[in-house]
Amino acid sequence: MPPFPNTGRSQRVFSATRAAPGVAGLLAGACIAAYFLYPDQSRSAPTSQDAPLSPTHFTPATLVSSETCNHDTKLMKLNIPRHLIPADGSLHGCRPIWSIFVKDDDIQVERPYTPLEGIDEEGNMLLWVKAYPKGEVGRWLHSKRPNEQIEIRGPLKTWLWNEHEWDEVVMISGGTGITPFYQLFHSVIRPAYPTSKTRFTLLHSSRTSSDLPPPVMMHQLTDYAEKHSDRFRLGLFVDSNDGSAAVASRNTFSEGRINLEAVRKYIESDTPQTWWNRAFGSSKPAVSPQRRILFLVCGPEPMISAIAGPYGRNFSQGPVGGILAELGCTSAQVRKL
Ligand SMILES: Cc1cc2nc3c(=O)[nH]c(=O)nc-3n(C[C@H](O)[C@H](O)[C@H](O)COP(=O)(O)OP(=O)(O)OC[C@H]3O[C@@H](n4cnc5c(N)ncnc54)[C@H](O)[C@@H]3O)c2cc1C
Incomplete structure (x- = not known):
């Protein structure tokens, strides 16, 4: 090994939180049983x-x-x-x-x-x-x-970080899917300042504000984002606000899901948003293939699918779909964790 x-x-x-009705449910049950019964080295x-x-x-x-x-x-x-x-x-x-x-x-x-x-x-x-x-x-x-x-x-x-490979890294997470990005924040983003030139953005979503990561994580992220906005930007999203988001500052906090507009807002588009583009759209992608930008996505499967397209067979990455495909990202620019 x-x-x-x-x-x-x-x-x-x-x-793994999807409901599995009917035949799909039976299949899922059989797979789960096989998982538990099959001898695994x-x-x-x-x-x-x-x-x-x-x-x-x-x-x-x-x-x-x-x-x-x-x-x-x-x-x-x-x-x-x-x-x-x-x-x-x-x-x-x-x-x-x-x-x-x-x-x-x-x-x-x-x-x-x-x-x-x-x-x-x-x-x-x-x-x-x-x-x-x-x-x-x-x-x-x-x-x-x-x-x-x-x-x-x-x-x-899970994934290897290579310094100097990317100018921008955009991390998009849902729920406990933030944990790998927090590790990256703790071991790469914060300590490397100011030697690293990479700019990082973390867009994180939770169902409600009380489902957001615990204060020990939130304080580190919000503090750092406030002090080093040139290096690290943070966007927090909740489906609904139950009023418990005391740690989130107003400018990082939004109600609603991470959608196309939200992602677009956090990445400077390769195609400037003129009034014409806004009104009639642009034929050029917002993210060009030459751009040294990487999107890392981690969270519940429906969220991964909506942001970056579903995984492929046998845990492969599958083609880029969803919002990132609409922005013009290539498979080299997207990694589903
Ligand atoms: C690299 C990596 C790092 C991770 N890091 C973290 C982390 O830091 N923190 C964290 O919380 N998670 C993390 N996870 C996820 C974690 O590994 C587990 O997958 C997760 O905790 C669920 O495991 P479980 O055994 O509790 O649930 P499982 O038993 O795997 O069940 C998961 C879901 O499936 C449903 N389910 C279970 N049995 C059935 C059934 N018979 N029929 C239909 N549905 C069923 C359950 O209701 C549940 O919603 C990570 C995953 C990866 C791949």
């Missing part, structure tokens, strides 16, 4: 108490704290002993974005979760975990209490 494997079949899990990886954290085996971590954020999410801090932090550089200095697999001991399934701030020198990892009403691992994790053991393995590559 490579030292930094991809999360493979779990790529769609941010998005990675899930049956051994557990090691004394070998450093690695994708090849599970490492027992201790749950340090578990803090309720809203009705379905918790901030959970895991710790591994210092001597189990890999010394070979696979964690420290590894380029984001990476995740860890968490194993649900009751039913022997694993799911990937993204350490928000990577791992610190004490071996702490902070996760923002959503529990779906009928989901397995999220609910199991939420039931865990401080000092209990949780088995993890990793790091697992």
